[in-house]
Amino acid sequence: MSSDEGGGIADRLGRLADAALGTAQTRLALLAVEVEEEGHRLGAAFFHLILAALFTGFGLLALAIYMTVWMWDSHRLLALGLDALIFLLLAVWTASQAYRRLSEGTRLFRDSIAELERDRAALKGRHD
Structure with a gap:
């Protein structure tokens, strides 16, 4: 009986770890996209x-x-x-144009932060 419970808990922990790693991988990919977009914005302003x-x-x-030739x-x-x-x-x-691009402000990490806040809200909703 305890071996069935142990296997169930191990399976649950494995699925939880897999879900956590999948979420972390998605968030890191989004973070990489945001860093790349910021690089493009700064490059255009520099140009x-x-x-x-x-x-x-x-x-x-x-x-x-x-x-010189006025006369x-x-x-x-x-x-x-x-x-x-x-x-x-x-x-x-x-x-x-450069001023406009720089004054738009940075979007760096804005989407990642919003996704993490949605994740926290979803997890908080499950525990309540």
């Missing part, structure tokens, strides 16, 4: 910051050329001024 710096440099270079033929001034304006507008746009 936009680099572009903003590049366009700012081009804009300043074009502005310097514009100032020359009027048609060249318009072309160089428009070049400077375009590069500076691109710099502002890319910087705003």
Whole structure:
């Protein structure tokens, strides 16, 4: 009689351990996805910051050329001024894109925490 009970308890403990390990594996997979998504978000923001710096440099270079030839033929001034304006507008746009991506906030671990809270609530409901 005690061997039947022992086998039943061992089986139950085995199933419980298997369920716990399955849940942990799922949560770790979700955690890995969230870390990867965060890496992509930061990479995109970094890319936009680099572009903003590049366009700012081009804009300043074009502005310097514009100032140098200010006294020359009027048609060249318009072309160089428009070049400077375009590069500076691109710099502002890319910087705003980077700012927007960074100000969205991180989603890192948000889904994992929510899943763990649902797991705890489900387990708490079983014990009550």
